[in-house]
Amino acid sequence: MQQINIIDAKDHVNEKVKIGVWLTNKRSSGKIAFLQLRDGTEFFQGVVLKKNVDEAVFEMAKEIKQETSMWITGVIHEDARSKFGYEIEVETIEVVGESHDYPITPKEHGVDFLMDHRHLWLRSSRPHAIMTIRNEVIRATYQFFNDHGFTKIDAPILTGSAPEGTTDLFHTEYFDRDAYLSQSGQLYEEAGALAFDKVFSFGPTFRAEKSKTRRHLIEFWMIEPEMAFMHQEQSLEVQEQYIAFLVQNVIDHCAGALKTLDRDVETLKRYTQLPYPRISYDEAIDLLKENDFDVDWGFDFGSPEETFLADHFDQPVFVLNYPKAIKPFYMKPHPTRDDVVICADLLAPEGYGEIIGGSERATDYDYLYDQIVKAGLDPKDYEWYLDLRKYGSVPHSGFGLGLERALTWITGEDHVRETIPFPRLLNRIYP
Numbered sequence: 341m342q343q344i345n346i347i348d349a350k351d352h353v354n355e356k357v358k359i360g361v362w363l364t365n366k367r368s369s370g371k372i373a374f375l376q377l378r379d380g381t382e383f384f385q386g387v388v389l390k391k392n393v394d395e396a397v398f399e400m401a402k403e404i405k406q407e408t409s410m411w412i413t414g415v416i417h418e419d420a421r422s423k424f425g426y427e428i429e430v431e432t433i434e435v436v437g438e439s440h441d442y443p444i445t446p447k448e449h450g451v452d453f454l455m456d457h458r459h460l461w462l463r464s465s466r467p468h469a470i471m472t473i474r475n476e477v478i479r480a481t482y483q484f485f486n487d488h489g490f491t492k493i494d495a496p497i498l499t500g501s502a503p504e505g506t507t508d509l510f511h512t513e514y515f516d517r518d519a520y521l522s523q524s525g526q527l528y529e530e531a532g533a534l535a536f537d538k539v540f541s542f543g544p545t546f547r548a549e550k551s552k553t554r555r556h557l558i559e560f561w562m563i564e565p566e567m568a569f570m571h572q573e574q575s576l577e578v579q580e581q582y583i584a585f586l587v588q589n590v591i592d593h594c595a596g597a598l599k600t601l602d603r604d605v606e607t608l609k610r611y612t613q614l615p616y617p618r619i620s621y622d623e624a625i626d627l628l629k630e631n632d633f634d635v636d637w638g639f640d641f642g643s644p645e646e647t648f649l650a651d652h653f654d655q656p657v658f659v660l661n662y663p664k665a666i667k668p669f670y671m672k673p674h675p676t677r678d679d680v681v682i683c684a685d686l687l688a689p690e691g692y693g694e695i696i697g698g699s700e701r702a703t704d705y706d707y708l709y710d711q712i713v714k715a716g717l718d719p720k721d722y723e724w725y726l727d728l729r730k731y732g733s734v735p736h737s738g739f740g741l742g743l744e745r746a747l748t749w750i751t752g753e754d755h756v757r758e759t760i761p762f763p764r765l766l767n768r769i770y771p
């Protein structure tokens with residue numbers, strides 16, 4: 341008898357198989373027991389018919405407790421009424437690990453309770469669906485960048501640089517020196533782009549932000565492509581193609597997960613239509629003012645402004661060329677204005693806000709040196725970065741997609757914490 345995962349049920353219809361499972365729920369009458377099961381790949385039903393099994397098996401089926409692990413054997417049947425489409429008629433049950441008083445019962449629980457039990461909660465169908473989509477987005481990311489000639493260059497986690505400002509750095513000791521946990525791999529990707537033309541990184545990044553919002557994690561994962569000989573306009577095209585590709589792959593490969601989450605597929609399909617609208621920061625300010633927002637030029641958008649802008653277009657929207665004063669030191673200055681830089685944020689609709697931050701990079705040595713000093717950083721720590729402007733500097737652009745922000749939008753969840761297996765939040769580092 342073959343041991344299978346239930347995800348492959350379609351290849352084993354009417355066959356007798358063995359599966360390792362956990363019990364999620366059950367109900368029974370005098371003649372039949374319905375076992376709600378999961379094997380890690382899917383959620384499905386096992387049916388135990390009293391007349392067809394040993395007395396002991398039927399008794400066991402009635403007594404098993406939630407999250408008991410077991411080997412079952414039985415025959416796979418098609419079952420058009422169930423969401424999954426297949427069920428197993430159970431013949432034998434062998435308990436592997438008992439479970440008593442499983443804390444997450446089928447009733448409703450509060451978020452804090454669930455987060456305290458995240459190590460167990462991951463077994464439930466919603467987190468399972470979200471992590472399935474997370475896995476698909478990561479898979480599609482590697483596919484997209486490999487198909488487009490990018491080389492993955494891993495950036496270090498322990499660094500001496502602060503690309504995104506010094507206020508939210510995680511400090512640590514590095515033997516007898518200071519070091520920080522990476523806020524962004526960007527500066528290293530720039531070195532990579534000048535060595536490999538097109539590169540990307542995917543890794544954890546850290547921000548000691550004292551923000552307690554639906555959009556902020558302390559530890560999050562970022563995808564950071566960087567491209568040599570590339571100006572902003574071309575970079576925006578790469579960005580929108582990448583996002584549309586991610587959404588399309590989730591639609592194509594995660595239908596069951598989207599259904600579990602009640603995510604409307606027609607809405608997602610709209611986000612595969614390109615190009616996405618582009619407006620300048622100046623135009624965004626005008627649009628906000630016309631719609632009674634109390635904003636002045638120079639203001640950094642918060643959640644209400646970003647929500648309004650993306651909803652106005654009903655599509656992800658690029659906001660271009662923000663004021664220099666509210667953006668990091670490395671961005672390329674505008675050719676004719678000294679108050680804005682060549683950058684763009686991509687804002688997701690439905691209230692999700694910024695999912696990508698990107699820019700063309702400053703290429704002039706003296707300008708960049710000056711910006712580093714003005715940002716209060718020590719140019720000595722950035723000598724290597726400045727070298728990139730000394731030896732064959734080229735126009736180059738890049739961007740960072742916050743994986744969990746993108747996932748929150750794609751899955752339609754309310755809070756970014758739902759999209760990472762073990763969230764690190766202002767008040768949470770357990771489990």
Ligand code: 4AD
Pocket residue numbers: 503504523524525526547549555556557558560562564565694695696697698699738739740741742743744745746756
């Ligand atoms: O806009 P940010 O700060 O840009 C950078 O770090 C650039 N160095 C990226 C680059 O050009 N290579 O961050 C990029 C993205 C944001 O758009 C957002 O999606 C996500 O990272 N992000 C966060 N996600 C979760 N929690 C936080 N605290 C985040 N901060 C940024």
Ligand code: MG
Pocket residue numbers: 685694696697
């Ligand atoms: Mg940003």
